[in-house]
Amino acid sequence: MHKTYRLGRVDVPVLRGVDISVDEGECVAVLGASGSGKSTLLHLLGGLDRPDKMDAESGIHFRGRKLRDFSSGELDRYRTRSVGFVFQFYHLLPELNVLENTLVSAMVGKNRISWAKEKAACTQRAEMLLERFGLGHRLRHRSVELSGGERQRVAIARALMNTPDLLLADEPTGNLDQTTGAEILDAMMALRTETNQTMVIVTHDTATADRADRIVRLVDGKVVRD
Amino acid sequence: MPLLAVVAVALCAAMVLIVWSVMGGFLNSFLASGRQMIGDVTIAYGREGIPHYQQLMDMLEEHPDIDETTPTIETLGLVSLPFGESKDVVIVGVEPEGYDAVTGYSDRLYWRQREATGDDERRREAVQQAVENGADFSELPPADIRLDLPEGFEIFGERLLVGDPDAPAGAGWESAAVMGLRVSPFNATSEDGFFYPRFPGAFMPDRSITIRVVPFNRRGGFTTAGTVDREFPVANEFVSGLFQVDSKWIIVPLADLQQMLRMDATERVDPNFTPGADFVNGELVIRTPEVIGTSPARVTSVLVKAREGVTADEIEPIVKDIYTEFAALRPPGTMDSAPDAEWMRENGIYTWKKKPGLAEFIRQVESETVLILFLFAIISMVAVVLIFAIFWAMVSEKTKDVGILRSIGGSKLGIAWLFLRYGLIIGVLGAAIGGTLAYIIIRNINPLHEWLTHLTGRAIWDPAFYLFSRIPDQVEPGKAAIVLVSAVLCSVLGALIPAVRAANMDPVRALRFE
Numbered sequence: 001m002h003k004t005y006r007l008g009r010v011d012v013p014v015l016r017g018v019d020i021s022v023d024e025g026e027c028v029a030v031l032g033a034s035g036s037g038k039s040t041l042l043h044l045l046g047g048l049d050r051p052d053k054m055d056a057e058s059g060i061h062f063r064g065r066k067l068r069d070f071s072s073g074e075l076d077r078y079r080t081r082s083v084g085f086v087f088q089f090y091h092l093l094p095e096l097n098v099l100e101n102t103l104v105s106a107m108v109g110k111n112r113i114s115w116a117k118e119k120a121a122c123t124q125r126a127e128m129l130l131e132r133f134g135l136g137h138r139l140r141h142r143s144v145e146l147s148g149g150e151r152q153r154v155a156i157a158r159a160l161m162n163t164p165d166l167l168l169a170d171e172p173t174g175n176l177d178q179t180t181g182a183e184i185l186d187a188m189m190a191l192r193t194e195t196n197q198t199m200v201i202v203t204h205d206t207a208t209a210d211r212a213d214r215i216v217r218l219v220d221g222k223v224v225r226d
Numbered sequence: 227m228p229l230l231a232v233v234a235v236a237l238c239a240a241m242v243l244i245v246w247s248v249m250g251g252f253l254n255s256f257l258a259s260g261r262q263m264i265g266d267v268t269i270a271y272g273r274e275g276i277p278h279y280q281q282l283m284d285m286l287e288e289h290p291d292i293d294e295t296t297p298t299i300e301t302l303g304l305v306s307l308p309f310g311e312s313k314d315v316v317i318v319g320v321e322p323e324g325y326d327a328v329t330g331y332s333d334r335l336y337w338r339q340r341e342a343t344g345d346d347e348r349r350r351e352a353v354q355q356a357v358e359n360g361a362d363f364s365e366l367p368p369a370d371i372r373l374d375l376p377e378g379f380e381i382f383g384e385r386l387l388v389g390d391p392d393a394p395a396g397a398g399w400e401s402a403a404v405m406g407l408r409v410s411p412f413n414a415t416s417e418d419g420f421f422y423p424r425f426p427g428a429f430m431p432d433r434s435i436t437i438r439v440v441p442f443n444r445r446g447g448f449t450t451a452g453t454v455d456r457e458f459p460v461a462n463e464f465v466s467g468l469f470q471v472d473s474k475w476i477i478v479p480l481a482d483l484q485q486m487l488r489m490d491a492t493e494r495v496d497p498n499f500t501p502g503a504d505f506v507n508g509e510l511v512i513r514t515p516e517v518i519g520t521s522p523a524r525v526t527s528v529l530v531k532a533r534e535g536v537t538a539d540e541i542e543p544i545v546k547d548i549y550t551e552f553a554a555l556r557p558p559g560t561m562d563s564a565p566d567a568e569w570m571r572e573n574g575i576y577t578w579k580k581k582p583g584l585a586e587f588i589r590q591v592e593s594e595t596v597l598i599l600f601l602f603a604i605i606s607m608v609a610v611v612l613i614f615a616i617f618w619a620m621v622s623e624k625t626k627d628v629g630i631l632r633s634i635g636g637s638k639l640g641i642a643w644l645f646l647r648y649g650l651i652i653g654v655l656g657a658a659i660g661g662t663l664a665y666i667i668i669r670n671i672n673p674l675h676e677w678l679t680h681l682t683g684r685a686i687w688d689p690a691f692y693l694f695s696r697i698p699d700q701v702e703p704g705k706a707a708i709v710l711v712s713a714v715l716c717s718v719l720g721a722l723i724p725a726v727r728a729a730n731m732d733p734v735r736a737l738r739f740e
Contacts, residue, residue: 043734048632048633048733048737049734072637076635079634079635080635081635085634087633091629091737093630104631105634105635108635108636109635109636
């Protein structure tokens with residue numbers, strides 16, 4: 001998999017022939033320094049961006065299908081149902097409260113009628129997830145009223161809302177202090193143990209990477225050790 | 227920012243709706259009032275008048291599409307009012323019953339006795355007392371004082387006569403005048419739009435006026451006789467809504483005006499007669515001219531009313547044809563000659579809309595309305611641009627949120643719809659507020675105008691120019707719907723490009739946006 005960005009007149013290659021595979025139920029850590037292309041890799045995996053087309057076989061394969069062959073609607077559905085994103089900077093919607101931020105990923109792609117039908121069940125699941133992450137008492141709080149750790153737990157709950165096949169976490173502890181970061185990681189690992197959740201965690205922190213089943217090292221857009 | 231957009235949409239919608247309603251309402255009421263005072267089609271021939279008009283009217287009324295006809299005379303004159311006031315006016319001579327049948331003028335008579343309501347009894351008694359003691363209406367609270375006219379007050383004016391209603395028919399009745407309510411400077415308007423006399427003794431139906439007219443000869447020139455004056459008791463006053471009519475017209479019986487203007491039927495004498503005296507059997511006998519016929523009575527116009535369901539435009543050619551037939555019976559060269567048919571077809575027969583003076587005015591108002599709407603439509607584009615700018619800024623501000631929504635599966639269409647829906651809500655809110663604002667302003671435009679006039683000392687709506695004493699204050703639902711739907715569409719249009727921009731954002735870049 002290759003990915004090159006164009007900056008003005010200059011082509012900047014970010015990924016130069018990355019070839020990795022993730023098994024179902026596996027937790028893979030992508031370890032790399034800043035600028036090594038690990039976030040780009042995650043965006044490509046999550047269908048937020050498309051890799052360069054090098055040959056017929058290059059690209060991302062998800063359960064035997066190439067993401068490149070997905071229609072725009074299928075790609076949207078892939079992001080909604082198959083993938084859950086957790087970002088370093090949480091990326092919560094500031095106007096919404098904790099419960100709404102969690103529910104928003106369930107609302108996406110549904111019309112009013114189907115949402116009305118599923119709202120009660122979704123709310124129940126969101127509350128269950130938030131309770132599990134210790135936020136049961138903060139459902140009506142807005143994200144600005146939360147600490148960094150709490151915000152990241154809301155982001156994880158949102159990512160898990162649609163029970164995705166793949167959880168993609170981009171530096172999930174990168175913006176947190178060590179203790180809070182460890183708590184977040186504990187929560188994620190506990191979840192993995194319980195639900196056998198497939199995960200790709202991008203990090204520059206070896207301690208975080210060590211919690212994964214497998215570590216992929218990325219240097220200058222290439223996998224140096226798998 | 228969204229609040230700003232709502233305000234912009236509301237103001238633009240209100241502005242356009244107010245202008246359109248006032249100008250359009252003005253034109254509508256103008257057309258309606260104009261028709262009520264002058265009938266559907268007019269046959270007019272200046273000062274010389276139309277002879278044998280009764281024959282013309284009979285011929286017209288034989289046609290199934292023509293309902294009624296009536297003769298009138300319109301001439302310039304002067305009126306001498308009580309308290310030494312005098313002014314130039316238009317004296318209109320009519321046959322009351324026929325004129326009423328054609329124009330429905332009796333509905334426009336202002337002073338009439340109405341059933342006093344029980345709950346207004348105390349006030350009614352006070353007013354009755356005041357009237358008996360030389361009423362001072364100006365001290366009364368603003369209200370329709372007509373409700374309070376004393377029991378004995380008769381509705382005069384329908385027959386243009388005043389007299390004792392208990393007297394036997396025809397006895398003791400005399401010709402009277404009915405004036406436009408604004409002819410007399412002594413009538414004031416209350417805040418509620420009702421007229422009342424400014425001071426005791428100013429109630430015109432209690433007074434007499436003197437009218438002065440200038441008779442013309444049969445060729446339309448001045449006579450050596452000079453002016454003719456005559457005193458008329460005032461039977462009533464009328465209000466048509468047309469300022470020029472209400473401030474200028476005095477209606478009197480046709481026969482009286484014909485007499486004053488020497489347009490009545492007279493004996494014709496030998497034109498070769500030499501005045502002088504002869505000795506006959508030793509006695510001096512003054513020569514008398516030989517009567518060789520009669521000169522017919524004349525009127526300056528015949529008003530025609532179409533049958534119910536027939537338009538003025540439909541009967542105009544019929545009237546022209548009948549007039550041509552009539553003119554053929556009265557060939558030129560005699561005192562009985564009718565005005566030339568060809569000339570009359572071109573200049574003398576017209577529908578009320580084409581009446582000289584009115585036609586230019588109607589066109590003027592119509593083009594002014596279009597021009598003003600065009601200007602305001604351009605101004606309204608400002609609202610579109612403003613919404614565009616606001617939404618552009620909003621999309622920029624929400625770039626990261628767009629990235630978040632895309633990352634959780636939000637489709638491009640969904641993102642675009644999100645902003646378009648926002649534009650729609652702003653449009654609907656703005657249109658609702660603007661529509662309400664416009665409705666309140668239009669319904670209260672007259673009190674508002676009075677307040678502004680009071681504040682600035684300058685009347686913005688000059689009745690002398692706009693002909694109407696009151697600014698139209700009706701909102702037409704059709705116009706309101708067009709303006710409000712346009713406001714919503716403008717708002718959505720303004721949000722369209724920013725919405726497309728949001729939809730096409732690269733989610734990765736959007737997520738990295740700071």
